[in-house]
Structures are given as structure tokens and as C-alpha cells.
Amino acid sequence: MEVGKAAESGRSCSCPCKRWFCFILLVAAILFFYNVNVMEMAADWSPQWICYNATTWWIPYKDLFPTTASPDIKASAVGTKFKSKTTKGKIVTSNSSSLFMRPEEMNATATASTITVVHTTTVSTPQTTPPTPPPYVSPGPYLVEYPYRYHFTVDEPEKCEQQKPFVVLVVPVAPHNRDDRDAIRRTWGSESPVSGKVVSLFFLLGLPTGEDAERTQRQVLEESREHRDLLQGDFLDCYKNLTIKTMVMLEWLDSRCSMASYAMKIDSDMFLNVHNLVDMLLYAPNDEYMTGLVAHKAAVLRDPHSKWYLPFEIFRESQYPNYALGLGYVLSLDLPGKIVKASRHVKAVYIEDVYLGLCMRYLGIVPTEPPNWSSFQVFPATYSRCAYSRLIATTTHQNTDHINIWKDFKRPGPYCHGRLS
Structure with missing residues (x-):
């Protein structure tokens, strides 16, 4: 009789544990696939009209430069692909694209802190790669990324x-x-x-x-x-x-x-x-x-x-x-x-x-x-x-x-x- 109770007690304990274990696995699987789908929806939520706003190559650098930095500093910090020169107050890139500068940006003087952000170097070991910027965050399906500097x-x-x-x-x-x-x-x-x-x-x-x-x-x-x-x-x-x-x-x-x-x-x-x-x-x-x-x-x-x-x-x-x-x-x-x-x-x-x-x-x-x-x-x-x-x-x-x-x-x-x- 005692042996039967013990066996019954073991069954009554193991079944709920298995059910809880399966439940936890199911929840984890749902959360995993939900996160994957949300990431995919960032680009494909509505194929008719949703898409990213910026080019792929620009996204890693888009938040790197403060809005108060001077035009020449911002352009040169991206790399040789967009070295800029100033002609008659206009900013022209080496591949003939133009940078749109708002009036306060055209006249802004870069501060010491701004230059430090852009040129994060030391005297002994100059930095050859830009610091990792924050990850790109989409403004969502009903807003667009503006104001923003487009080229x-x-x-x-x-x-x-x-x-x-x-x-x-x-x-x-x-x-x-x-x-x-x-x-x-x-x-x-x-x-x-x-x-x-x-x-x-x-x-x-x-x-x-x-x-x-x-x-x-x-x-x-x-x-x-x-x-x-x-x-x-x-x-x-x-x-x-x-x-x-x-x-x-x-x-x-x-x-x-x-x-x-x-x-x-x-x-x-x-x-x-x-x-x-x-x-x-x-x-x-x-x-x-x-x-x-x-x-x-x-x-x-x-x-x-x-x-x-x-x-x-x-x-x-x-x-x-x-x-x-x-x-x-x-x-x-x-x-x-x-x-x-x-x-x-x-x-x-x-x-x-x-x-x-x-x-x-x-x-x-x-x-x-x-x-x-x-x-x-x-x-x-x-x-x-x-x-x-x-x-x-x-x-x-x-x-x-x-x-x-x-x-x-x-x-x-x-x-x-x-x-x-």
C-alpha cells in the first residue's frame, strides 16, 4: 500500500513538472520567433510602401557626427569616399554629390568637444576606424527620417x-x-x-x-x-x-x-x-x-x-x-x-x-x-x-x-x- 502511494506520489509530482517544462519551452519558442518576425517586419511590414530611408553604407555612420560640427570635419570623417571641398560657399563631394547644409550648420564653428568626437585619436596610436555608433532605429511605419542630412x-x-x-x-x-x-x-x-x-x-x-x-x-x-x-x-x-x-x-x-x-x-x-x-x-x-x-x-x-x-x-x-x-x-x-x-x-x-x-x-x-x-x-x-x-x-x-x-x-x-x- 505504501509502495503504491509512493508510486502515485511520484507520478503526481513528475507530470506537473513535465507540463511546466513544456510550457516554458513553448513560451521561449514563441518569444524567439516573435523577435525574429519583428526584425523582419522592420523592412517588410508592408511591402507596398515600407522601406529603409538611408543607404546601407551610410547607416553605420549616420549618428557619428554631431549636428554642430563644421561641414569639412563631417565630410572628412566619413573617409576618402566623401572628401569634400568648399567652393563659393557650397559643399561639393569628390563624387560630385552635394551636401545640404542648413544655414546654422554652414556658419557653425566646430567646438573643441565636437572635434574630439569626430577625431577620436591619441598622439601615440591614431585611431584608424570610427567608433561604433548606436544601432540604427527606424522611426516606425508612419514617420520618416527627417530632418536628416541627405546627399x-x-x-x-x-x-x-x-x-x-x-x-x-x-x-x-x-x-x-x-x-x-x-x-x-x-x-x-x-x-x-x-x-x-x-x-x-x-x-x-x-x-x-x-x-x-x-x-x-x-x-x-x-x-x-x-x-x-x-x-x-x-x-x-x-x-x-x-x-x-x-x-x-x-x-x-x-x-x-x-x-x-x-x-x-x-x-x-x-x-x-x-x-x-x-x-x-x-x-x-x-x-x-x-x-x-x-x-x-x-x-x-x-x-x-x-x-x-x-x-x-x-x-x-x-x-x-x-x-x-x-x-x-x-x-x-x-x-x-x-x-x-x-x-x-x-x-x-x-x-x-x-x-x-x-x-x-x-x-x-x-x-x-x-x-x-x-x-x-x-x-x-x-x-x-x-x-x-x-x-x-x-x-x-x-x-x-x-x-x-x-x-x-x-x-x-x-x-x-x-x-x-
Whole structure:
């Protein structure tokens, strides 16, 4: 009997221990796979638009240099790949990319502590490798890494100075979309001068991604040598980084094209009536001016399945301030520098036109309605020579034959007939 109780007691003890042991193993396995998945989600959380913001080679050095260090010290500390020289107040790297320096950084004097951080050496044994920086931390799926110092791998630093444009057209486009760029060059992008005013055209690209990235980059460099109208920053080109792309555009306009009167950011799938644009700008304000299709009291989308979802913890208001839709907006050239400065105080959300609206609100500037509310069309306008002659910009259908439409639009003869003329 006692032997039976002892055996029963042993069984009653061993079973719970085994169950606890299995439970602990299960929890450990779950935590392990959870951490692995979270790390993978940093890059693949939403393949449609999530991606890292900086190039791989730059990430280990991105937090190494204090923001108060002088430009020459910062550039030289990276290594021989980006040795810099100063020419006429501009920072130019050895591979012809430009470093965007904010005004206080251009004039800053490096302190002794700053120099110590950058040149961590001793008299006897100079250090040959930089100290290990903190690990890169992504700002999350709804914010982008801005403000941040981005560089240009392809630049046209003197073109605005040479052309002295009245209005600068900047078209954000993916690196592999050569066909879109060629179509614009053959259509509305070729319109200059207009009403005696010079119109300059630039395409803004990020870095290519995917298996063909290296080949695509070689093609981009060849295209740049052929057309001299490409600008390429060292951030990855993806949907989430549109805010970065837009802010880099504003930095470039402020640094390179401040002598122009206006700039227009316009998407590559748009039709632009450049003559109507110039005619409008001839009578537009020349300071603190932004116009386009202005959204009023737009609701913040809280549906996680929406392309433009923004959670409450990122933006607590239920409506956005007025902003010009990103399909195509115009701004006076005093605004880029002001918006860049405002961006230091405004959390950079990934919805680029909303972010500009938030920066504009910080500045106390309200976007201006265009003279005609139908000048900017968010839904594709059905093509006719008469309809297109009355607007400034409209989206187009995906498979639109832009070349033939342009040929028909530019043929001689009146645009409208009968009562519409």
C-alpha cells in the first residue's frame, strides 16, 4: 500500500513538472520567433510602401557626427569616399554629390568637444576606424527620417543659375520609369519659353531597389549624362519615402534655384498645360504663396487598411489643416527654405502633402485657392482639346497615350468650337 502511494506520489509530482517544462519551452519558442518576425517586419511590414530611408553604407555612420560640427570635419570623417571641398560657399563631394547644409550648420564653428568626437585619436596610436555608433532605429511605419542630412548622387547644381527660370518644374519619379520621363520630355516638359518666361524641368529620383538595382543605377547615370535633368538623393525610392523626397526637393530648390520665382511639384502621370500655368503665375503673389487643388478639413483616416492610415498616437486631431494635394502644387520660391526650417518642429509623417500642410500651419500660412477651382483635376479629365485648354493640370488614366494626345493638343486650329469658343 505504501509502495503504491509512493508510486502515485511520484507520478503526481513528475507530470506537473513535465507540463511546466513544456510550457516554458513553448513560451521561449514563441518569444524567439516573435523577435525574429519583428526584425523582419522592420523592412517588410508592408511591402507596398515600407522601406529603409538611408543607404546601407551610410547607416553605420549616420549618428557619428554631431549636428554642430563644421561641414569639412563631417565630410572628412566619413573617409576618402566623401572628401569634400568648399567652393563659393557650397559643399561639393569628390563624387560630385552635394551636401545640404542648413544655414546654422554652414556658419557653425566646430567646438573643441565636437572635434574630439569626430577625431577620436591619441598622439601615440591614431585611431584608424570610427567608433561604433548606436544601432540604427527606424522611426516606425508612419514617420520618416527627417530632418536628416541627405546627399545627392546625381545633381545639376548650376543649371538654374544658367537658365534663370521663371518657374521650375520638379517631377518625382521612380528610377526605373525612364518611359515616363521620356514622355514628359517630348510633351509638356518641352514647353519653354512660355509667354517670354523660361521654364526649367527636373526629375527627382531616389535610389533604386530590387535585384536590378545596380543595372538601373547605371542606366540612370547614362540618362543623366544625356539629358542633364536628373536629381537623385541617397534615400531608397519607395512610397513611404515621398515625404523625404519632397523635403529634399525643397532643400534643393532653396539651395540651387532661389533666383527663380516659382516652382511646381507635379506627378509623372499628369497632363500639364504650361501656358495656363505661366499665365496664372504672372498675376500671382510672389511670397508665401502655395496653390493647387486645396483640401479643406480632410478627415484623418483611422482604418488600418487604408493607404493613408494614420493612428491616433501619431496624429491626435480628427482633421488635417488645409493642404494642397500632392498631384501638383505650385509655390513661390521664398517658401522652400521656410518649410525646411519649420520641419524641425513638426513630426514628419509619411503622407507628404499632409506633412507640407502641417509645416504651413506651423508657419501660419494658408494655401491659396487657384483663380479657377477646376484648374486642377484630381480625377482624370476626359480628353478633348477644348477641355484640356481650360485647365492647368489633370491626372490621366494609366494607359493614356500621352504622345498622341500632345500632338493633337498642339495641332493648329481653335481649341473650342461653337458656344464653347
